[in-house]
Amino acid sequence: MAFTERVKQILSWYPSDNPGTLTHLSRMLNHGTLAGTGKMVILPVDQGFEHGPHRSFQPNPPAYDPDYHFQLAIDAGCNAYAAPLGFLEASAGKFAGEIPLILKLNNSDSLAKVGEPLSAVTGSVKDAVRLGCSAIGFTIYPGSGARNVMFEELRELIAEAKEHGLPSVVWSYPRGSAVSKDGETAVDVVAYAAQIAAQLGAHIIKVKPPKDFIEQPEAKKVFEKYSIPTKTLPDRVRHVIQSSFNGKRIVIFSGGEAKGSEEILEEVKGIRDGGGFGSIMGRNSFQRPKDEAVKLLKDVMGVFKGK
Amino acid sequence: MAFTERVKQILSWYPSDNPGTLTHLSRMLNHGTLAGTGKMVILPVDQGFEHGPHRSFQPNPPAYDPDYHFQLAIDAGCNAYAAPLGFLEASAGKFAGEIPLILKLNNSDSLAKVGEPLSAVTGSVKDAVRLGCSAIGFTIYPGSGARNVMFEELRELIAEAKEHGLPSVVWSYPRGSAVSKDGETAVDVVAYAAQIAAQLGAHIIKVKPPKDFIEQPEAKKVFEKYSIPTKTLPDRVRHVIQSSFNGKRIVIFSGGEAKGSEEILEEVKGIRDGGGFGSIMGRNSFQRPKDEAVKLLKDVMGVFKGK
Amino acid sequence: MAFTERVKQILSWYPSDNPGTLTHLSRMLNHGTLAGTGKMVILPVDQGFEHGPHRSFQPNPPAYDPDYHFQLAIDAGCNAYAAPLGFLEASAGKFAGEIPLILKLNNSDSLAKVGEPLSAVTGSVKDAVRLGCSAIGFTIYPGSGARNVMFEELRELIAEAKEHGLPSVVWSYPRGSAVSKDGETAVDVVAYAAQIAAQLGAHIIKVKPPKDFIEQPEAKKVFEKYSIPTKTLPDRVRHVIQSSFNGKRIVIFSGGEAKGSEEILEEVKGIRDGGGFGSIMGRNSFQRPKDEAVKLLKDVMGVFKGK
Amino acid sequence: MAFTERVKQILSWYPSDNPGTLTHLSRMLNHGTLAGTGKMVILPVDQGFEHGPHRSFQPNPPAYDPDYHFQLAIDAGCNAYAAPLGFLEASAGKFAGEIPLILKLNNSDSLAKVGEPLSAVTGSVKDAVRLGCSAIGFTIYPGSGARNVMFEELRELIAEAKEHGLPSVVWSYPRGSAVSKDGETAVDVVAYAAQIAAQLGAHIIKVKPPKDFIEQPEAKKVFEKYSIPTKTLPDRVRHVIQSSFNGKRIVIFSGGEAKGSEEILEEVKGIRDGGGFGSIMGRNSFQRPKDEAVKLLKDVMGVFKGK
């Protein structure tokens, strides 16, 4: 596979990183079906920890098995597979080198939702290196009263990761007492969350598809004054991408709750048309039977290749 | 004793661990009456710290003596003996090499129950190495407002233990403001607690036998939608095992409060029939006179050998 | 590209390594024209330091440029490119992710040949990580009065590299007061040098093609007593491979001084027929005009694919 | 297997060691056919590095394979298997827990015999821990001009090993400009070498069977004055054992060069009758076909059991 101009262009947006970090970033961009296109589809499986095992895996029981997700990501031709320590430990030695891995370094359970949202740090950069990962992953909750704890943990981990030649993927999910339920996916809030992740040094940013809603009164004034379009998903995605260093950071979008294939592909087209770099699709893939999941992921990749 | 295929299979579930960690894991699997079967019966004695000496040892006064428990575990043919620092320090030099040891690295007293449940770290990996232990032990309380403190302590200790070739045994006991009293042994909560321990990197997970009760509304929907059976203990144990990486983590069950031998053996049969890997039995053994305790433990091992 | 059974088999020979080290090893085995075959052709360019710039690069002046060698290795479809710090620094940021890199951590100049052969340590594991390398390289001179210095430096670097998930490539070149000039490529000495590298923990071993000559009297007795065949190159390569943990270490052969393409391909066939894992070809490639070099390297790969 | 009084007695000779070190010591004493007898038969395979691969393995070609020796030691029921880093790395992950391992931390090649005998340090305590070893091994050459280098390296390694709960096995082989060829196995010199190892803190001492020859004039006077018997092998072994803290250190004897089974068993009987603790038998085992080697090792164990 020849190294494409598009990947070189993307790498040029990170001129302060050492070659090690760029190498791992290019590894994810150059793996799987979308290799070289500058687009990414990542399989994330942290729901066992975040939502509990039955809610996550019972819809498709083979998914209880850690090997299952490695194989699914490989068979579907994903760019990378992201999971917490335990899931990677359980299978990394067996699938060594078969697919780029992202170790999610913090996780939040839904057994004890006490106080402001704050994840526990459940892995280290050293673990990521030992397990052969190509990146670290980390979740921040802008809007949480505990946001600064997470911002500070993140920047220390990003710095340590870079020293080890590892880029970072940041899940930036507004949540907590400072945002309304609708506000969590408001276009102004999502764009702001993406900007925060970018300013903290994220190489890849993961946000939820923004809805046509504006949470913050101050933001509302600006959207109105400058007539920033927010009607269609492509409009809103475009704003989020622009808010991520004018499109110079890789921003990918999560699929959220399980839904129908048709609906998913429609949403993915919107993401693509707005200039999104890809999708990160967990429940919508591993909660389907494997052949359906592989088909769906391939269809999603087809959409991204379509442009 | 020949190395069995079953033990090799179990070790193959930990492909990212170094040979040192696998060696100590196999040491516990290959010791005592159940050696080579892939089943384990462990004697844990942390009740002196957790419940106080009289509540723990007065029912069988010789148990006040640290030597007593080493000898009990040896005579009964247990796979390992687990205790806090003081108890191991008191006798490890005398019984060196006679039985695999697990140093419990945190403990919670019941003198001061203040705030959310949180154990104190009472030992170190270095202590475990110095005392010749084959594993570290650690308790987490999913459901506690202080859970993240314990999750983060645990992951650092697991990482340090692995560097020293030591596997980890995690007591995962839901407790705290986020779970009801019944919820502590609800089948959904126990399964979730096992999943959390596995994702944090535990090699062996200890939970309580789950009851036929579902705590979380979101979980209830899933149990109903997919008709997950929870009537019998084997049904529930089976769900917990599945929730522990599809059976690819060693899960053992505690006996809980002291009760009659009949009742215990019945419960153990249920654990065995659901695919449980063994029992960890404290009060039900050391609070009986020694010969009765040895007999009971041997009977329990007999049940596990029976399948 | 599907992950092949052959690569999985090779990785299985390193069961004590962490997934990180296996991942980088598989990266080299899965890159370029020979990806997945279990064979390797590596471009090494340390001659600027070892022999001086004019002797190395004047035959093909574009080779004075560090970018040239990256591009040559990429265009020829090599598995990896190996060079000292300066050459990698000069271009790694530009070619990040395009080809697996091996940082040679020690080098010997030919300006000052004083005392027993001993290379200077010219790079670190941290450099290799920072530059995004997939392995460290190191030269030992068995037969040198200073061999123990190199053996000890090597084992420390291998240990540090493994912690960072990096495998090691060891150039094992007998040299020094204890071996005659002919002895440097004697079949017994080359096989012994390969064994030493393997015992020190090398993942990939590089030796010179052995000649039909036996240096050590004690070895001669054994070769005669057991009629070990040494007439043909395949015979001798076979003995070297067997001496490298019965073929369970990757052993590749250098091309040595510049010579004609015909002669090179003949030698490569011998290496292949004896079970050699590949070639590392410096002067014979970069001292030719680029198109000739690419053709030769592809022909060499063709030979290895032929079996 | 019950813990024997004899093993407890042996452990009582090391009252200053922590329980971790005693545990690993008892592990070796309690493994294999001789478990619990206080006797040991160890398989050592460092000859690939020390004598070269062909001299070592060609007599029985399957021995080129690192797996071979693990399996041989297991099948023969040895107490432990000792080898350099490379051989252990190659198979420890595969045979984890099946047999106690001793990592030989230094090695000497016979390609370059330059200067006074001095081995290179080729492994670390950290490696031993990572690979799950039960002891470190180290060779000293009393009589070498470089002896102090080795003595000092050894004491640092023993101290570090003890911190990690690992006992030490010391090969004490008089060699170098200060001893004659015959003197290397002279009874006074062997006894002195054993004493030095014991004084440096060795837990297990390996020496060669002493010959009826006295090297040092000063020693000769004493042997004569006090009529120390040296005629028979039992006499001489008894003197060496006495010289090792009055029998309170485990002393085992090497078999040396390959020879006939009859001859070996005769020698082993002499070692047993003199109070030797066991044999360490490399070439005499792995250079035979496997079934013959297993038979011989079992016969040797039979001899030791006979007393």
Add this chain to the structure above:
Amino acid sequence: MAFTERVKQILSWYPSDNPGTLTHLSRMLNHGTLAGTGKMVILPVDQGFEHGPHRSFQPNPPAYDPDYHFQLAIDAGCNAYAAPLGFLEASAGKFAGEIPLILKLNNSDSLAKVGEPLSAVTGSVKDAVRLGCSAIGFTIYPGSGARNVMFEELRELIAEAKEHGLPSVVWSYPRGSAVSKDGETAVDVVAYAAQIAAQLGAHIIKVKPPKDFIEQPEAKKVFEKYSIPTKTLPDRVRHVIQSSFNGKRIVIFSGGEAKGSEEILEEVKGIRDGGGFGSIMGRNSFQRPKDEAVKLLKDVMGVFKGK
């Protein structure tokens, strides 16, 4: 002052360096009369240590004063001023920010010329940071029996300097038992010395103007076979530049012993015409009265601007 394309091109040759290192490099390239041209004239004053104070400063007594050299470099419009710790310490606080500084981290005195040439390390990266320097300086003596010591010191210092965002300037002066007196400035040896510095990671390389002489027989063959021109100084400079990564490293030339202005300017023209990046001129400047020195340095800069 606009940032020139030429400076950007030069910085592009160091794609693996962090922005800090590039920033300090550009600082030197963008200071003084030659700012932005890609050419450099540096004032070095280490002769007080290297040759003694009277030999160095008596010809122009104000030069005994450390302030003198700062002011000279400033008044003459040099790109940077290089000196050992003491000279910089004495005045850096006073002239803070007025001119880029290079701290020479090793120095060799001429009181005790004992053994193979080897400089003492007389400063640290930490000193360079504390004193506000823009680079570290270091001297290596290729050809010395002690060369490996210096090569290893240098690579560690370069690595540490880069971490602190400091580039390195390497004085590469062949010297020692392996080169003849004439050989020290032989064109093949100077080119080789430049290559070694580049491979060790130097950002700026300082060599002596090469003479029309070839030292090494192996090199002579190459120069003759490929008719490498060496008659004129531009020819020889061109070869040295090519030998420094095909012109992708900054190579500057020293003036050597004091001589007439005419002679100096003639030599500088040769350096310029061969593609040299500049001059480093110590004795020829500070041993003249200040106004003459300023004039000479300005004339030298005029020559470099002329092309």
